[in-house]
Amino acid sequence: MTDTAHEKNCVVLRAENLHRWLGEDENRVHALKGVSLSLEAGKVHAVVGPSGCGKSTLLYLLGLLDRPDEGDIWLLGKHMTKASEARRTPVRNEHLGFVFQFHFLMPEFTAAENIMLPMRKLNRLTEIQMKERADQILQEVGLEDKGQRLAYHLSGGEQQRVAVGRALANDPGLILADEPTGNLDQQNSDSIFSLLCRLAGEKKQAVLIVTHNLDLARQCDHTFSLVDGNLT
């Protein structure tokens, strides 16, 4: 990290002094109190902290699903905090991938169709190319024989793999995962985690995993601890 040019190339997302208040009036909470961080390509980052410390709040800000009350976010060198929704929405489509605790799949769509949803929106591939890419992704997440299964006929672990596949669909620079294994048994949890780690290595994507599992966090390249709205 001595070469600044090199650093610029590697930093996918940079956040400076993020503040976020949530709720109204007497319920108002200062959830984030000046959080700054950088996420690097090819690295897996963990955010750990007790429940209610503001991990999800941070992830929504970084994922352009919410806006900070104060502070700045640069994604791939572009300032995003003041950008219009019309600019932020296509950025989410092309450069961000989300995995949540619950998979949020379209239940009546097959595994392959769920993975194709972001591709269809991006609209850069032909139908055949999209199918090919979906098959390839299914293979990467270990579901090569389940592509034509409807999402609600898949097991919890399989559904979460499809959600990971969907996050990979447009080959984004940054994958944000909010307790992606929180709802799974040990075995599935481990395999999803190692899947995310492998992808970061292979595809040079930046991965941010929110978790309260310290064992998992130790295996990551960087670990941020969020305590009471502050990173330590």
Added chain:
Amino acid sequence: MKRNFQIAIRFLLAKKRAMLMTLAGIVFGVAFFIVTQAQTHGFEELFIRTVLGTNGALRVQDKFQNAITSLMAESGDQTEGFKVPLKEGRTYIAGIAHPRSLKDSVEKFGSVSGVSEVLAGRASVSSGFRTEKTEVLGIRLIDHLSVTDLASQIRYGNLSGYGEEPKGILIGSRLAGRLQADIGDTLFLEQSGAKRRYRLAGIFETGVGQFDLARVFIHLGEARLLFNKPFGSSYLQVSLFEPEKAPQVAQHLEETLQHDVDSWQEREKTWLEVFRVLRFSSGLTMASIIVIAGLGMFNTLAMIVMERQREIAILRSIGYTPGDIVSIFLQQGLIVLLVGTLLGWILALSMTYGVSSLPIHIRGVFSTDSFVVKWSLWHYIWASLISALVILLASYLPARKAARIDPGKVIRRMGG
């Protein structure tokens, strides 16, 4: 478009039962709307055809003069001539003094397709069995055939027999029944003491009760003798190439000829209004079925928006725009609208066809032995426009609500 369509169709299919109810509402609403329009419009047109086929498009009658000259007006008809000062300072003189020259002038109008001179009066008609009051119309057969459907209204006897017989008479079917008269029978017409003898040559049926009961035709020359009117006539009956333009033609003729001219629309105002109201109110009733289907559509879509919040949120999070979400919900409406309208059309076509062969016996304002329907593309277009308006409105509100879903908030609430 295609990618949103795929989502729209899956959202719809997941709500099959509610959607089928809405679809059925549209199908029946559209079909009933079209069928009732086809019937009411059909009967209205039959009425108009009957009116045009019996009393013609226009009637040129009393001469008028403007107030200043009315004091000097001379009457063409000594016995019946009288002056009535009316609105706009006009004075009317009953009847037509110089029918031949007036007829020539009317015929010169390009919109006029036929003119018949009529001398009308009241008389009693008697058979050996009974005597009845009638309205006698003295006509020239050839002329009158050019302004009426008399030829097709003959039920017994024939017009050539009447044409060859100087003392021939044509009477209405119900009058014939009352008089118990058959073709070839002798009938008498009596008017202020004069009694003349005729031979029944034809019995006609217009379907209009008052005509079939009380109208008789004789040759114009015979009528002159019967009513002792060697000159003049009561009115000219005029047919037009485009009967719907009668009011404009009437006004034009009136100004040029200085004679009172009535259009059929003016004459039949009351009945036409009855048909119009009937058509409108039946259309409104049927449209309300479509509106109820629209409420169902609104309800179902609002439910889908509620149930699909997390899917909508995830779509937004992976880059679908609010416009995409609107289009997903509008397309659901569009699918139901198109399928419903198309099926409605098909049902309407077969129902209209079925109804048109249902027997029904109507005499009075017109005559028919089966349901009358009017096949008009406009009924289909109106039904489609109404359902399009209702369904698009019913889809737009839920669509807008769906588009306003904040993905971050929903994902947080759903335990993302």
